[in-house]
Amino acid sequence: MPRPKKMRRVCYMPHCARFGPLDNSDKGKISMSLDEYEAIRLIDMEGLTQKQCALQMQVARTTVQGIYDSARQKLACALVEGRSLSIGGGEYELCAHGCGTICKKCHKHCQKSIEEE
Numbered sequence: 001m002p003r004p005k006k007m008r009r010v011c012y013m014p015h016c017a018r019f020g021p022l023d024n025s026d027k028g029k030i031s032m033s034l035d036e037y038e039a040i041r042l043i044d045m046e047g048l049t050q051k052q053c054a055l056q057m058q059v060a061r062t063t064v065q066g067i068y069d070s071a072r073q074k075l076a077c078a079l080v081e082g083r084s085l086s087i088g089g090g091e092y093e094l095c096a097h098g099c100g101t102i103c104k105k106c107h108k109h110c111q112k113s114i115e116e117e
Contacts, residue, residue, distance in 0.1 A: 006063075007058075007091055007092060007093045008034075008059055008063075008067070009056065009092070009095060010037075011056075012094070013094075017088055018084065019085045021082045027081055027083045029083065029085075029086060030077055030086070031085075031086050032074050032087045033089050034087065035067055035091065036067055036070055036074065037071070038092070039053060039071055040068070042056060042057070043064075050064050
C-alpha cells in the first residue's frame with residue numbers, strides 16, 4: 001500500500017483562479033493545483049529558497065522541488081502555447097488561522113519559523 005500524501009499548507013486562495021488568451025481561442029486547458037500555485041508564489045514572488053518554502057508548506061525540500069518544477073512546466077506551456085490555465089484542487093490545507101486571504105499572522109508565524117531554521 002502506498003504511503004498517503006502529506007497535506008501541503010497553503011496560506012491563502014488565489015484572487016484569480018483562471019487565466020487565458022484574450023482571443024478566446026480554445027487550445028486546451030491546463031490545471032495547476034493550489035500547492036503548485038503556492039510554491040510559485042513563495043519562491044518566485046516572495047523570494048524564498050526551496051528550503052524556506054518547504055518549511056512554510058510543511059513538506060520536504062525535495063517535495064517542493066518536484067511541485068515547483070511541475071508548476072513551472074505548466075506555466076511555460078500555458079504561455080508558449082496560448083492555453084488557458086486554471087488553479088484549484090490538490091492535496092492542501094489552508095493555514096491554521098483559517099483567514100482565507102493574505103494573513104499577516106500566518107506570514108509572521110511562518111517567517112519566524114523560517115528565521116529559526
